[in-house]
Amino acid sequence: MLKMKMFLLLLLLPAVLNTAYGHSFAVPIQCIWSKEDMSDMELIEPYIINKIKYAEYNSTLGKYTGYTETGVRNAEEWNKDTALLQSRKADVERYCKHNAQLYYTAIFSKTVEPVVKVKMVQKSEGSHVDNLMCSAYSFYPPHIKVTWMRNGKEVKADVTSTEEMPDGDWYYQIHSHLQYKPESGEEISCVVEHASFKKPMIYKWDPSMPESDKSKIAIGASGLVLGIIISAAGFIYYKKKHSGRILVPT
Known part of the structure; x- marks a missing residue:
């Protein structure tokens, strides 16, 4: 039986950079699940400014959470927007499960023999x-x-x-x-x-031949093959050299 693993699908929205003031903004969306039918799929959408997470949406909680003074105020406003919360909840199906299925097909379903x-x-x-x-x-x-x-x-x-x-x-x-x-x-x-x-x-397991002997035989066989190739090359060269001579009677 296969062990259950926690899968993580992480996609980064392009960071918006303000080169004049050196500010940055990023939303690394995370889709996390452990069941193959994805019934436990969870969407986590953090909002990060200058490497500081100030707010986050969690589909399991079904709401936004603020982590800074500004983030708390924004979270309170966003949680009042019913349409926004429904849209975020729909992203679990529309975004997470859709992309996870693509990953399953492209990566997780592939196998390589040991x-x-x-x-x-x-x-x-x-x-x-x-x-x-x-x-x-x-x-x-x-x-x-x-x-x-x-x-x-x-x-x-x-x-x-x-x-x-x-x-x-x-x-x-x-x-x-x-x-x-x-x-x-x-x-x-x-x-x-x-x-x-x-x-x-x-x-x-074949106990009849130690690993050291196997290595020696492999090395010896390689040397024998190489010797045969060199000998064959020398013989061909010798035949060509002698076949090219013309005897002139005196």
């Missing part, structure tokens, strides 16, 4: 306890579930996991650790559930 890796982070020696880590990188949206399976059964003991952590580029990552005593012939898997998957994905 890149999942299972590796050993601590090999047991005297304690006979190993520490595996299952990491999921570069996924969106952030809601994800990572669990461990041992011989087909879910493992709940000795499991610790981080929260979904933002990468800073709209993508997220998460890490889950499993401490266990290895046994011969067992099968350990990391199970990942995410909106980008049609079904839970299972990633099996």
